[in-house]
Structures are given as structure tokens and as C-alpha cells.
Amino acid sequence: METAPNSLTGRIILVTGAGYGIGRTAALTYARAGATVLLLGRTQEALNDTYDLIEAENLPQAAVLPFDLEQHDEEPFRQLAELIEENFGHLDGVLLNAGVLGQRTTLENYDWNTWQKVMQINVNGQFALMKHLLPLLRNASNDASVIFTSSSVGREGRAYWGAYSVSKFATEGLMQVMAQELENTSNIRVNCINPGGTRTSMRAAAYPAEHPSNVPEADTIMALYLHLMSPASIGTHGQTLDAQPKK
Numbered sequence: 001m002e003t004a005p006n007s008l009t010g011r012i013i014l015v016t017g018a019g020y021g022i023g024r025t026a027a028l029t030y031a032r033a034g035a036t037v038l039l040l041g042r043t044q045e046a047l048n049d050t051y052d053l054i055e056a057e058n059l060p061q062a063a064v065l066p067f068d069l070e071q072h073d074e075e076p077f078r079q080l081a082e083l084i085e086e087n088f089g090h091l092d093g094v095l096l097n098a099g100v101l102g103q104r105t106t107l108e109n110y111d112w113n114t115w116q117k118v119m120q121i122n123v124n125g126q127f128a129l130m131k132h133l134l135p136l137l138r139n140a141s142n143d144a145s146v147i148f149t150s151s152s153v154g155r156e157g158r159a160y161w162g163a164y165s166v167s168k169f170a171t172e173g174l175m176q177v178m179a180q181e182l183e184n185t186s187n188i189r190v191n192c193i194n195p196g197g198t199r200t201s202m203r204a205a206a207y208p209a210e211h212p213s214n215v216p217e218a219d220t221i222m223a224l225y226l227h228l229m230s231p232a233s234i235g236t237h238g239q240t241l242d243a244q245p246k247k
């Protein structure tokens with residue numbers, strides 16, 4: 001999957017969970033392709049570190065947007081969209097990458113508060129964010145791309161993956177509903193990526209016995225992230241795609 005260099009020149013792309021893991025690598029990848037990247041996440045210092053990596057390569061200046069997706073009110077999402085509109089006018093892309101793992105245990109033992117937290121961050125926060133960002137994507141000059149992040153446990157339920165697995169089914173559903181609603185009525189394409197096992201702190205928490213060197217690093221899965229964000233993928237809509245070949 002070849003994507004032209006500078007395929008994102010002049011584009012404004014929001015990446016959630018941009019301070020760590022796959023999100024940080026995706027933000028850097030988009031900046032290297034010419035985009036101005038808005039770095040959203042909970043931990044300001046981590047976002048600052050991603051910002052510095054982009055600065056160090058003399059890439060288009062990024063923006064740091066500290067924001068906790070675990071909101072129980074809609075208003076902060078509206079205010080965030082307003083802030084982005086005031087400063088940037090529109091968005092050309094959103095990578096919905098932020099997520100939490102929750103517990104690895106049976107449903108019977110699953111902690112109620114952890115369940116709420118996982119669903120709030122992985123599902124409700126994404127819905128609220130997109131509800132308020134869609135108008136900014138409609139303002140995009142040409143095409144715009146929304147990418148959700150799924151998982152193999154969001155396609156087939158797996159024991160002991162609890163709220164995480166259920167939240168990823170919901171993510172696939174959110175993507176499908178949004179894709180149908182936008183079909184033929186807008187310049188916005190909506191798709192889902194399953195990154196596959198990738199060397200991050202979430203993967204280490206999910207598989208504590210695994211040696212990290214046996215898991216691919218995030219920069220090895222970026223071809224699909226770049227392709228779906230760039231104009232090369234115009235016409236790809238409502239799909240759920242794997243960033244790594246199936247084992």
C-alpha cells in the first residue's frame with residue numbers, strides 16, 4: 001500500500017490518544033506527511049513530548065489539546081469543537097485512537113465502576129466527540145476522513161475481555177451507523193482500523209507474560225493509517241480493515 005509522500009500537506013488532523021503508543025506514532029506519521037496535527041489526550045506532558053518530536057523534525061507545528069474523554073456531560077465536547085473551529089476553522093481528518101483496556105476477568109467478577117469507565121472513554125466519549133466534530137469535517141475543503149480503532153475482540157467476543165471487547169463491538173457499530181448516515185451526502189469517509197497486536201503499554205498490560213520484542217512496533221503498521229487518512233483512500237467507506245496480516 002503506497003501513499004504518496006506529502007499526501008497530507010496542508011491538512012488539519014486530530015489524533016486522540018496522541019501522547020503514547022499507536023497514537024503518538026500516528027501523529028508523527030501524519031506530521032511527516034505534511035499535516036498539522038492536533039494532539040488530544042489526557043496527560044499534558046505526554047502530549048508535549050509528542051509535540052517536541054514533531055518540532056525536532058521541523059514538521060508543521062502541532063497543537064496540544066489536553067482533554068479527558070471520560071466526561072459525563074456533553075458541554076466539554078461542544079467547547080472543544082468550538083475551540084478547534086475558532087483556531088483552525090475546519091478539520092480534514094480525525095483518528096479516534098484513544099482507549100483503555102479495563103480488567104481482564106469474567107463478567108461475573110467485573111467491577112461496575114471499571115465497566116462504566118471503559119464504556120465512557122471507548123464508546124460514549126467517541127460518540128460525543130464526533131457529534132460535535134462532524135460540522136468541522138463538513139467544512140473541509142475537499143475530502144475528510146474519520147478512522148475509528150477496533151480490535152479483533154470487537155469482531156468476535158472473547159472470554160475475560162469484558163467491557164473492552166464490548167466497547168470495540170460498539171465502536172464497529174458506531175462506525176457503521178455513521179458511515180451509512182454520511183453515505184452520498186457528504187465529503188466524509190468513515191472507516192475502522194484493527195491495529196493487531198502492537199508493542200505498547202496497553203498490549204503489555206493485556207499480555208504480561210509476552211516478551212515485547214515478539215510484538216511489532218507501531219511504526220510497522222502505519223501504512224494503513226496513512227492510506228486511510230490520505231486522498232488515496234477516497235471511495236473507501238464503511239470498511240473495517242486490518243493493519244497487519246492475519247496470523
Ligand code: NDP
Binds near residue numbers: 017200
Ligand atoms: P496505549 O495505552 O499505549 O495508549 C492509549 C492512549 O489513549 C493514550 O495516549 C492515552 O493517553 C489515551 N487515553 C486513555 N484514556 C483517555 C481519556 N480518558 N481521555 C483521553 N485520552 C485517553 O494504547 P495503544 O496505543 O496500544 O492503543 C491505541 C488504540 O489501539 C486503542 O484504541 C486500543 O484499544 C487499540 N488496539 C491496540 C492494540 C495493541 O496491541 N496495542 C491491539 C488492538 C487494538 P492518557 O494516558 O494520557 O490518557
